[in-house]
Amino acid sequence: xxxxxLPAHLRRLASIDGEVKLEVTGAVTQxxxxxxxxxxxxxxxxxxxxxxxxxxRAFIRFFACEEDLSHEDLDAPLPEAVAAGTEPYLIxxxxxxx
Amino acid sequence: MTGVRVLVGTRxxxxxxxxxxxxxxWQVSGPHFAGWEIYHxxxxxxxxxxxxxxxxxxxxxxxxQRSDDGGASWRPxxxxxxxxxxxxxxxxxxxxxxxxxxxxxxxxxxxLDDPDMVYAGVEDAGLFxxxxxxxxxxxxxxxxxxxxxxxxxxxxxxMCLHTxxxxxxxxxRMFAAISAAGTFRSDDAGETWRPVNRGLHSxxxxxxxxxxxxxVHRIAMHPARPSVLYMQKHWDVMRSDDAGESWxxxxxxxxxxxxxxxxxxxxxxxxxxxxxxxxxxLHYPPDGQLRVYRSRTGGGEWEPLTRGLPxxxxxxxxxxxxxxxxxxxxxxxYFGTTGxxxxxxxxxxxxxxxxxxxxxxxxxxxxxxxx
Numbered sequence: 001x002x003x004x005x006l007p008a009h010l011r012r013l014a015s016i017d018g019e020v021k022l023e024v025t026g027a028v029t030q031x032x033x034x035x036x037x038x039x040x041x042x043x044x045x046x047x048x049x050x051x052x053x054x055x056x057r058a059f060i061r062f063f064a065c066e067e068d069l070s071h072e073d074l075d076a077p078l079p080e081a082v083a084a085g086t087e088p089y090l091i092x093x094x095x096x097x098x
Numbered sequence: 099m100t101g102v103r104v105l106v107g108t109r110x111x112x113x114x115x116x117x118x119x120x121x122x123x124w125q126v127s128g129p130h131f132a133g134w135e136i137y138h139x140x141x142x143x144x145x146x147x148x149x150x151x152x153x154x155x156x157x158x159x160x161x162x163q164r165s166d167d168g169g170a171s172w173r174p175x176x177x178x179x180x181x182x183x184x185x186x187x188x189x190x191x192x193x194x195x196x197x198x199x200x201x202x203x204x205x206x207x208x209x210l211d212d213p214d215m216v217y218a219g220v221e222d223a224g225l226f227x228x229x230x231x232x233x234x235x236x237x238x239x240x241x242x243x244x245x246x247x248x249x250x251x252x253x254x255x256x257m258c259l260h261t262x263x264x265x266x267x268x269x270x271r272m273f274a275a276i277s278a279a280g281t282f283r284s285d286d287a288g289e290t291w292r293p294v295n296r297g298l299h300s301x302x303x304x305x306x307x308x309x310x311x312x313x314v315h316r317i318a319m320h321p322a323r324p325s326v327l328y329m330q331k332h333w334d335v336m337r338s339d340d341a342g343e344s345w346x347x348x349x350x351x352x353x354x355x356x357x358x359x360x361x362x363x364x365x366x367x368x369x370x371x372x373x374x375x376x377x378x379x380l381h382y383p384p385d386g387q388l389r390v391y392r393s394r395t396g397g398g399e400w401e402p403l404t405r406g407l408p409x410x411x412x413x414x415x416x417x418x419x420x421x422x423x424x425x426x427x428x429x430x431x432y433f434g435t436t437g438x439x440x441x442x443x444x445x446x447x448x449x450x451x452x453x454x455x456x457x458x459x460x461x462x463x464x465x466x467x468x469x
Contacts, residue, residue, distance in 0.1 A: 021212060043174040052180050057157065057159055059157040
């Protein structure tokens with residue numbers, strides 16, 4: 001079971017209370033987690049990745065195990081601790097004004 | 099019982115303000131979608147409980163919210179706005195070609211008779227339509243694909259399609275206004291478009307009376323007389339008596355003809371409202387006095403409306419989509435400011451009172467009337 005933590009504004013948008021827990025079949029990659037997340041919560045489509053290009057939105061970051069994975073290959077395996085569910089995959093709204 | 103519902107979009111959420119027909123006591127609901135920018139929300143004329151809201155943020159892009167119960171509850175619907183084909187380029191601020199990129203929905207215009215049909219005006223300027231209550235969106239590419247499209251440039255606020263007007267008499271005729279391209283008209287329900295800017299004169303562009311390139315801030319129409327259009331341009335208040343074929347200036351005795359919103363009295367097609375703003379570099383009212391100006395002669399002659407509005411130390415702005423009228427017997431007029439006030443007049447502008455004073459900066463105001 002993959003654990004995903006979302007920023008508060010996206011939790012409210014998708015009516016999510018607390019952490020998200022996702023089943024991911026096959027290789028546990030960032031793309032697989034994001035695909036599973038958007039399938040489970042369609043309201044999140046377009047708010048983390050661009051609809052057309054699939055690119056991460058500029059002010060969104062992906063963290064896990066105290067590492068910034070935002071610029072890593074989306075198809076690379078996530079750390080074992082994330083795949084095992086002992087560490088969460090964090091989707092973060094970058095700090096910015098407003 | 100008669101009443102009104104005022105739909106307010108702000109920098110940090112949406113608010114719904116409700117009153118009976120006296121428009122003296124108000125219930126305030128919100129913030130809905132707290133923390134998000136709500137550029138616009140508007141109800142369907144065919145089903146007043148059907149509302150559409152444009153919710154966006156720099157972090158998470160565009161979300162579209164829909165209510166089927168007059169704003170009591172909402173749910174996100176489709177937010178995929180993909181330009182048809184290869185989007186191509188328009189001009190950037192420095193004159194270089196810039197790819198068309200979707201940024202946000204500035205304005206929703208629900209169909210006059212189908213609650214599930216709604217048009218969306220977006221930045222970068224394009225027109226989309228949904229026929230399934232906002233679940234899916236399809237571009238009407240004839241507008242963006244007009245021969246002049248590659249020459250359009252953004253205004254300071256981005257290249258936004260901010261005004262959509264549906265002609266209730268000549269069905270299939272519609273108008274769209276874009277900053278800074280100008281006004282466009284379709285006579286075939288949005289399939290094909292042509293610029294209708296003859297008579298506009300803009301000193302900020304190389305060819306001051308060019309076919310396109312004018313920074314039109316807002317246009318307004320009275321539904322009973324759709325051949326007459328009123329326009330607040332960057333500078334100049336303009337009027338057309340031939341459905342946009344030609345325009346002439348009606349700024350008359352206004353203290354400044356810069357501004358953003360313009361609207362028409364619900365029952366008097368010759369009564370028009372504007373909010374003069376000092377200049378394009380000073381986005382606040384002249385002399386710190388917030389004054390709506392009203393013309394009862396279709397423009398040219400204007401009177402300041404001041405009762406109940408701050409007449410000193412007032413340095414707010416009123417954005418283009420932040421003024422609306424109700425259609426009760428005594429026409430109500432409403433506008434919101436960047437200072438977070440929403441002012442209402444229940445007597446066609448003669449006197450004003452704030453409904454709320456301390457909202458986030460107001461981006462849009464719409465009114466629904468219950469007769």
